[in-house]
Amino acid sequence: MGFLQLELTLGMKWRLLLSLVLIAITVLGLLLFVHIINYNFRTTAPLPDYMDDFITADNGDIPSALHLTRFYNKAPVKPTGNLCWLECVSLLSMLLYIKPNHVYVHTNYPDFWPFDSCYSLIATNWTNFKMIHRRRRFVIGGNAINPNNDEFIAHEADITKLTVLHECGGIVSDLDVFYLPNIQKLLSRFRDGFDCIASRELIRDVYKMNLGFLACHKNSPYVRAVLQNYKEDYKTNDWVYNSGEHPWNLYSANPLFRKTVYVDDQISNHPSWTNVKTFLNKKSGMPWKHKPAFHSFFHDCTYNLANVHKQDTSFALMISFILTDAIKIHYDLTRGKPELNLAVG
Template structure:
């Protein structure tokens, strides 16, 4: 026996159920969108505590001619907003160095990189350098001082990992030093790395240096340069406390006599000359643990240089002409470069 009106009631119930389902799905979708909008581009870099301003990597801060803005700013609205404090790269660096103070060491465990040039390509070996520092050195912070933010695959891959102690701060490349015009971007970097270390202290690394282990055993010297060869110290790695006497003398004396046509005179030969002239100064030269020198680059890329006692190895990438497919090639590369790359990326040589 069929009850009158039953089919209509069933249809009505189904319609109501469908409407409720659609409303729930719509609310869920709106919630997801809202979460995505509120989610910061990068995770927090320092923990909030003891009244310190918590930081996060975030765009839109310090204006510059090139358009890059510091991607670090406080998320404490009271400090940054209501008090009207202008957050500058200098204030950010001051906060980083304060957070990384360790009275057991002269040199803070903060690694500085410099990235100048809006058209530079951030390659795999740049990515590998920073990854080697983060995984093998375990620094308190890594700071990239840049006039332009890279914008290609390997940079995005690095940023996507959201390392909490990784920072990008704005730094203009200088045009002059003691009334001398600086045209080569490499020389601009040479000047700025000294200025950063004199002011803040820390560990400067070229973006083609692969870190192998902690630098802690070197952090109680006032300043450290690696030996490269007779007459040359390697400024691709500099470990220094702030206000080092040696670095201040190097900065003043060397760049008062800046030679723009001499590739390594001010940055690598002049430190050697000061070391020999003033052996009493606060300089430690690390003789073996950052070898091999530039003219043995083949030992790194194609040979098996014994690297396990090193603190780091400098890659002389300008010598590499062949194209290598990264990171797939790392798995089968039977060389020092392959071994260190596997250690860095997969914790196994």
């Protein structure tokens, strides 16, 4: 009897132990299942809001999202961190003639709003502007992005432009580019089946691409190839190799890119970079109204409306044209359907 009781007791203990083992295995299995689900959720989670916008905006027609980059070497403060007057005019021309649905500002200081200085020039729906945090990157492909020269922060901006075009598509522009009505004619090339619209410039009789303007659909093979070159062959001390020289060589040597990338010869050319001072400082007689845009390479933060009034130069005439057109369009829209509300003060 005692032996039987002992056997039953041992049996119950073994069954209890087996039950505990099974419970432990079940719990571990559940934890593993939850981990897998969480991992899959993280890797397939919805894209950030700004990327969702592009998925709907980049629908195979003309891209409708505009990307700007604003990188600072140190924390910006007002008013010096704000846009200069000419940069506000550049932005005004984008709103007037590109007519973007959204403007995305990619910056390492997303809590700093740099557009206060534009309020007297532009009255628009500023809620369509979104500040997107982009960390600065000091290394690309294992190579330093010239730590001894603060101006090379422009290379970080160029890498950001290419990255966001690859991720989302759209139009990237520098704030020294002034757009004109014919930009719509250029952008209509997308309807001819082109994947990208690029801009070239002529420097010392050698063509190079210029990243002051680039418009592409997302996942463009051309953008991917240019970006890959930054990772594999970044020239630390060469200002235009990765952003200009190599992108042009890629286009010239690749039959696919010659079919899918439309190259504009007006925005950053005619006048070329070496001759742009004539356009800026004289009435050059060089036609500009037919251009889709003018890349000025001009970064004078003291230039303002007073300079426009007193200077008799081609550049001043062009700025005056944009400002006058802004007033005209503003009044036309207030009489009709006010899709954009632009005013010049």
